[in-house]
Amino acid sequence: MNPSGFSFHASQWQPWAILILLLVVLGLALLARNGVQRLRRMVAHQHDPITRDEIREQVDELSAEQIDELLSMREQRKKDSPNDSTSSNTLRHLLLLLLPLLPTGELLAQDGVKTSVTALFRQPGIIITIVLILLPVLAGMFIMYKRISRLLQSYGEAERRAKAKQLAEALADPDDITAADLQRRKAALSYHLHNDELSGNQPAEDNKGLVHINAHPGLPVVPLKKKAAPRPRIQPALSRLILSYLVCATAWLILGTTVGEYLGIKFVAPDADHLPWLSFGRLRPVHTNAVFWGWASLAMLGLGYYIVPRVSNTSLYSIRNGWYALAFINSAVLAGSLSLMAGINNGGGEYREYTWPVMLLFAIGLVLTLHNFLHTIARRGTKEIYISNWYIVSAIMFGIVITIVAYIPWWQNGLGETIVQGYYMHQGVGMWFMLFTLGIVYYFLPQQLNKPIYSYSLGILAFWSQIFFYTTIGTHHFVFSAIPWWLQTVAIVGSVGMIIPVLAGTTNFIMSFRGAWDKVRDSYTLPFFLTGIVFYFSGSLQGTAEAFRFTNQVWHFTDFTVAHSHLTMYGIISFFAWAAIYAVVPRLTGREAPTLTIGIHFWLALIGLLVYTLPLMIGSTLRGLHWMEGKPFVESVSLMIPYWIWRAIGGSMMWAAHLVFAYNMYRMMKKRRQVTISKTAIRQLVMEPAPLN
Amino acid sequence: MSMFNNHRQLFTTAFFLFVGLTVVVAVLPAIYNQENNRPLPGAKALSEAARQGKLVYIANGCVGCHTQQVRNIAMDRPWGDRPGIPADYATIRRTDAWRNTATLMGTERTGPDLTNIGNRQPARDWHLVHLYNPRTVVAASIMPAYPWLFTVKDSAAPGDIVVNVPAAFRYGETGTVVAGPEALQLVAYLQELKQLPLPGSTPASPFLYAAAEKKADAGGSVDGKALFTTNCQTCHQANGEGLPGAFPPLKGSSIVNGDDLQLYVDIIMHGYDARPEFGAMPPVGTNMNFTEKEVTALINYERSSWGNNGKPVTEEEVKKVLSFIQLKTGTK
Known part of the structure; x- marks a missing residue:
C-alpha cells in the first residue's frame, strides 16, 4: 500500500481545519439554541401547580422506609399546621434580562460561515484570518453555552424545589392520600420471594448426575474450567504409541526453541560464543528444522494416529508400523541436527538443509504412516470418509511427493534449484503442515464444541481450492529474481487465490462456534483453537499481502518474513497442536493438567508471540523503506537493534511457555501417588468384602 | 458424490x-x-581455493544472512551493476552426490548481498580482519565472528598470512593471529564473487521502480557522509583513522588535505596500492559509477571531517580532473 500523501506542509489541510472549526461552531450554536428554547418553555410553565398525576407518580416512587416516615410524621403532625410558601422570582427576572443577548451569539456564528468563500480559500493570509476570527468566536460560544447550562440547572432546581413543597403539602394532607393507600403501597414494596416458590420444600436431588459441586473452592486464582469428558476407552497399546509421539514432539519443541531463543539473543549479542558448532549460520537451520520435522510433524502425526482410527470407526491397521515411523522420524531429526551443527548441509535452501540421506529417513517414516492410515481407512466401519481423513491422508501423500521432488539427487542445476526451492519450502508449509493441521481441527473442534462442524461443503471447497491455489505459490519467495517473470506472476495470482480456502476454512470454524460461545469460557482447549483460527485468518492473508510486487520491495529479505513464519507456524500450527494435545491426552491417561499452568502456557505463548512479531514487523518495514531510500546498509542494521531486543524478549516468553507446556505434559502423563479418598474407599470396599454380620 | x-x-x-x-x-x-540457460561468455569456473571456500561458506550457513541475487528493482542497485539473469547461475551445478546445487540466492538480507563483493571489496586483508572479528572494521556489525578459522601462534612462520587485529578485538589473545587454510579459501571465494558484464553491446534489463532514484539526481544535493558510510567506512572507519597495519587513516592525510586533486580523484576512482604496509584499495569510484557530483561531495566531506581542513572543491574542478584521468586511462 502506498503511504498517504498527507502533509502539514501541503496546503490541503487548511480547508479541512476550517471546516472542522466551522462544524464545532455550528454544533455549539445548535446547543445554545436548544438551551434557550428549554429555558423559554420552563419560564412559560413556571406557575403551573403540581397536578394530581404528578403527585400520584411521586407517591409511587416512594420507598417503604419513606412511606413509614410519612405515616409516622402524619401521626405526629395532627395538631400542627403547615407553613405558607413563597417563591422567589428574582432568578427569572435575571434570565429575562439576559435573553436578548443570546441570538447575537448565533448571528456571530452565522457570519463566520458566510465569510468563507471558496475562491479565497487557498490563500494562506485569508485562511489564517478566518481561523483567527473563528477561534475567539468559538471560545465565546463555548463560554456562553456553559453559562446557559448553568442557568438552566439552577433554574430547574428552584422549580423542582417549589414542586417539592407542593408535594409535601399534598402528602401531609390525610384526606388527599389516605393512610390505607400508603399501607397498601408499603406492603407491595416490602414483598419478596422466599426462594422456594419454584423448588418447593423438598430437599434437592440430582437424579441424572448433572451437577458437580466443588465443596472447597478456596481462593479462585483461575476460573474453574470443565473437566475433560470421559471418552470410549482407547486400546492401551495405541494410547502408548500416541503418547510417545507427543512426548517426542514436546522434547523437540523444547530443544528446537532453546536453540531459537539462543539465536534471538545472538542478534543482539553476536559475540556470545565462538564455538563453530554453535555459530549462528549452523544453528539457524537446527532451530527451524527441529521445530518443523521434530515438534510440529511428530505432534501432528501423533494426533493423526488418534484421529484416523477414531473417525474410521475401526482400530489402527498396525501399531508396530507406527513405532517404526516414530523411530525413523526421530532419527532423521537427530541426525539432521547433529550434521547441521557439524557443518554438513544440503547447500542453503531453507528447510532443505538436511541432506537427502537424512531426509530419506523422514520420508520412510511418512511412507510407513501413509500405508498404515490408508489400510485403516480401507477397513473403516463407516460408509463415508470423514473430512479429517481427506486432509490428513492428502497431507502425508503430498509431503512424500514434495520430499521426492526436492531431494532426488540427479537434477536441479542452476536456476532449477531455485524454482524447486520455492516450490518445496512453501509446499512443505502449506501442503504438509497446514493441510494436516486442518484435518486435526476438523476432528477436534467439533468434538470440543460438542456439535457438528458448521458446513461439510465449505470444508470440501477449502480442501480442493487449497490444493489448487497453494501448489502454485511457491515462487513468490523469489519475486524480482532471475526466475521467469511469468512464474513469479503465477505465484502472486495463486497467493491471492488463497483467499478462497482461507475464508472458507475460517468461516467454517467460526460458524461452528455459533451458539456455543459460552463454551469458550468453560474450556481450556477452546481458547487455543480460537487463537489458532484467528491466526489462520490473519497469518494466511498476511502471506497474500506479502506476495505483491510492491510489498516484496519493502518486506522481502527483512525479518518481516521471520515474523510471518512465526505467526503462521506458531500461531496456527502450534496453537492448534496444543489445543488438540490438551484435548486428547487426558482421554488417554485419565489425568488433566492444572488449569492454572495451562492458563500460564496459553498467555505466555500468545503474548510472547505478539511481542515477538509486532516489533519485528514494524522494524522490518522501517528497514525496507530505509533500503528503498538508498541509505547506507549498515545504518539499517543499527536501526533494527531495538526491535531485535523486543524479539528476544518475546522469544523468551514463548520459550518459557514451552517449559510450562512440558510440565503440563508431565502432569497429564505422570501416575500420581496422591490418595484420592473416594477412589481409595471404593477400592477398599471392593477388595475387602464387608464382614458378615 | x-x-x-x-x-x-x-x-x-x-x-x-x-x-x-x-x-x-x-x-x-x-x-x-x-x-x-548457458553461462555468459566470460564466465570462468571457480579456482580450486575458491571452490573450497564456497564449501566453507555453505557449511557455516552464511546464506542464512547473505543473499546472492541482484533483483531488477532500483533498491538493489547498490549490490550490482545490473539485475541478475539466469545465465549468472548457469555455471552452478550440484555440489556432489550428497549435496544439492548451491545457488545461494538466499531469502534473508540481514547482512549485505554478496553477488558482487569481489569487485566491491577485493582486499584480502580486510576480509581476514573482518572474519576474525567483524566488529574490528564495522562497529555496528552483528555478524558472527569466525576465530576458529584462524590460529594464534607465538610468532609467525615463513609463509604465514598474519592478520593485524587491534588488541581490543582479539578476545584476550596476545600472540600472532595467522589465517588458517579455511579462512584463506573463504576469502578466495569472496574475491571471486563478481558480476560479469554482459557481452558486447547487449543492454542489461533495467532496474524497475527507479522513480525515487531519479528524483535524487534531479534534486542536486548529494550526501557526502552517506556516500562515505556506504563505500569507504568499512576500511577507513567512521572516525577516519583507518586501521593500523591494514587501512590508512584519512584524518590528517596529506593526500586528503593536500593540493594534488588529480591524485586524490584518481585514488577514489581507480584504487591505490602504493604503500606495502597497507592493503590494496579497490577502484571504488569506477565500481560504483561515481559522478563528478558524488566525487565532489565525498572529497568535501573527507576534507571537512575529523579535524581535516582541506580546501573545498567545486564540481567544475572535479569534472576537469575526471575527464583528464579518463583520457589518460583511455590512452593506456
Whole structure:
C-alpha cells in the first residue's frame, strides 16, 4: 500500500481545519439554541401547580422506609399546621434580562460561515484570518453555552424545589392520600420471594448426575474450567504409541526453541560464543528444522494416529508400523541436527538443509504412516470418509511427493534449484503442515464444541481450492529474481487465490462456534483453537499481502518474513497442536493438567508471540523503506537493534511457555501417588468384602 | 458424490491433482531452466581455493544472512551493476552426490548481498580482519565472528598470512593471529564473487521502480557522509583513522588535505596500492559509477571531517580532473 500523501506542509489541510472549526461552531450554536428554547418553555410553565398525576407518580416512587416516615410524621403532625410558601422570582427576572443577548451569539456564528468563500480559500493570509476570527468566536460560544447550562440547572432546581413543597403539602394532607393507600403501597414494596416458590420444600436431588459441586473452592486464582469428558476407552497399546509421539514432539519443541531463543539473543549479542558448532549460520537451520520435522510433524502425526482410527470407526491397521515411523522420524531429526551443527548441509535452501540421506529417513517414516492410515481407512466401519481423513491422508501423500521432488539427487542445476526451492519450502508449509493441521481441527473442534462442524461443503471447497491455489505459490519467495517473470506472476495470482480456502476454512470454524460461545469460557482447549483460527485468518492473508510486487520491495529479505513464519507456524500450527494435545491426552491417561499452568502456557505463548512479531514487523518495514531510500546498509542494521531486543524478549516468553507446556505434559502423563479418598474407599470396599454380620 | 465415499478414487484424484500441478509449476520450469540457460561468455569456473571456500561458506550457513541475487528493482542497485539473469547461475551445478546445487540466492538480507563483493571489496586483508572479528572494521556489525578459522601462534612462520587485529578485538589473545587454510579459501571465494558484464553491446534489463532514484539526481544535493558510510567506512572507519597495519587513516592525510586533486580523484576512482604496509584499495569510484557530483561531495566531506581542513572543491574542478584521468586511462 502506498503511504498517504498527507502533509502539514501541503496546503490541503487548511480547508479541512476550517471546516472542522466551522462544524464545532455550528454544533455549539445548535446547543445554545436548544438551551434557550428549554429555558423559554420552563419560564412559560413556571406557575403551573403540581397536578394530581404528578403527585400520584411521586407517591409511587416512594420507598417503604419513606412511606413509614410519612405515616409516622402524619401521626405526629395532627395538631400542627403547615407553613405558607413563597417563591422567589428574582432568578427569572435575571434570565429575562439576559435573553436578548443570546441570538447575537448565533448571528456571530452565522457570519463566520458566510465569510468563507471558496475562491479565497487557498490563500494562506485569508485562511489564517478566518481561523483567527473563528477561534475567539468559538471560545465565546463555548463560554456562553456553559453559562446557559448553568442557568438552566439552577433554574430547574428552584422549580423542582417549589414542586417539592407542593408535594409535601399534598402528602401531609390525610384526606388527599389516605393512610390505607400508603399501607397498601408499603406492603407491595416490602414483598419478596422466599426462594422456594419454584423448588418447593423438598430437599434437592440430582437424579441424572448433572451437577458437580466443588465443596472447597478456596481462593479462585483461575476460573474453574470443565473437566475433560470421559471418552470410549482407547486400546492401551495405541494410547502408548500416541503418547510417545507427543512426548517426542514436546522434547523437540523444547530443544528446537532453546536453540531459537539462543539465536534471538545472538542478534543482539553476536559475540556470545565462538564455538563453530554453535555459530549462528549452523544453528539457524537446527532451530527451524527441529521445530518443523521434530515438534510440529511428530505432534501432528501423533494426533493423526488418534484421529484416523477414531473417525474410521475401526482400530489402527498396525501399531508396530507406527513405532517404526516414530523411530525413523526421530532419527532423521537427530541426525539432521547433529550434521547441521557439524557443518554438513544440503547447500542453503531453507528447510532443505538436511541432506537427502537424512531426509530419506523422514520420508520412510511418512511412507510407513501413509500405508498404515490408508489400510485403516480401507477397513473403516463407516460408509463415508470423514473430512479429517481427506486432509490428513492428502497431507502425508503430498509431503512424500514434495520430499521426492526436492531431494532426488540427479537434477536441479542452476536456476532449477531455485524454482524447486520455492516450490518445496512453501509446499512443505502449506501442503504438509497446514493441510494436516486442518484435518486435526476438523476432528477436534467439533468434538470440543460438542456439535457438528458448521458446513461439510465449505470444508470440501477449502480442501480442493487449497490444493489448487497453494501448489502454485511457491515462487513468490523469489519475486524480482532471475526466475521467469511469468512464474513469479503465477505465484502472486495463486497467493491471492488463497483467499478462497482461507475464508472458507475460517468461516467454517467460526460458524461452528455459533451458539456455543459460552463454551469458550468453560474450556481450556477452546481458547487455543480460537487463537489458532484467528491466526489462520490473519497469518494466511498476511502471506497474500506479502506476495505483491510492491510489498516484496519493502518486506522481502527483512525479518518481516521471520515474523510471518512465526505467526503462521506458531500461531496456527502450534496453537492448534496444543489445543488438540490438551484435548486428547487426558482421554488417554485419565489425568488433566492444572488449569492454572495451562492458563500460564496459553498467555505466555500468545503474548510472547505478539511481542515477538509486532516489533519485528514494524522494524522490518522501517528497514525496507530505509533500503528503498538508498541509505547506507549498515545504518539499517543499527536501526533494527531495538526491535531485535523486543524479539528476544518475546522469544523468551514463548520459550518459557514451552517449559510450562512440558510440565503440563508431565502432569497429564505422570501416575500420581496422591490418595484420592473416594477412589481409595471404593477400592477398599471392593477388595475387602464387608464382614458378615 | 460416490467418489467421496471411495477412498481409492478420492485419494487418487487428490494425488494426481497435486502431482499434475507440481509438474506444471515446478518440475517443467525447473527442467527448462536448467537445460536452456548457458553461462555468459566470460564466465570462468571457480579456482580450486575458491571452490573450497564456497564449501566453507555453505557449511557455516552464511546464506542464512547473505543473499546472492541482484533483483531488477532500483533498491538493489547498490549490490550490482545490473539485475541478475539466469545465465549468472548457469555455471552452478550440484555440489556432489550428497549435496544439492548451491545457488545461494538466499531469502534473508540481514547482512549485505554478496553477488558482487569481489569487485566491491577485493582486499584480502580486510576480509581476514573482518572474519576474525567483524566488529574490528564495522562497529555496528552483528555478524558472527569466525576465530576458529584462524590460529594464534607465538610468532609467525615463513609463509604465514598474519592478520593485524587491534588488541581490543582479539578476545584476550596476545600472540600472532595467522589465517588458517579455511579462512584463506573463504576469502578466495569472496574475491571471486563478481558480476560479469554482459557481452558486447547487449543492454542489461533495467532496474524497475527507479522513480525515487531519479528524483535524487534531479534534486542536486548529494550526501557526502552517506556516500562515505556506504563505500569507504568499512576500511577507513567512521572516525577516519583507518586501521593500523591494514587501512590508512584519512584524518590528517596529506593526500586528503593536500593540493594534488588529480591524485586524490584518481585514488577514489581507480584504487591505490602504493604503500606495502597497507592493503590494496579497490577502484571504488569506477565500481560504483561515481559522478563528478558524488566525487565532489565525498572529497568535501573527507576534507571537512575529523579535524581535516582541506580546501573545498567545486564540481567544475572535479569534472576537469575526471575527464583528464579518463583520457589518460583511455590512452593506456
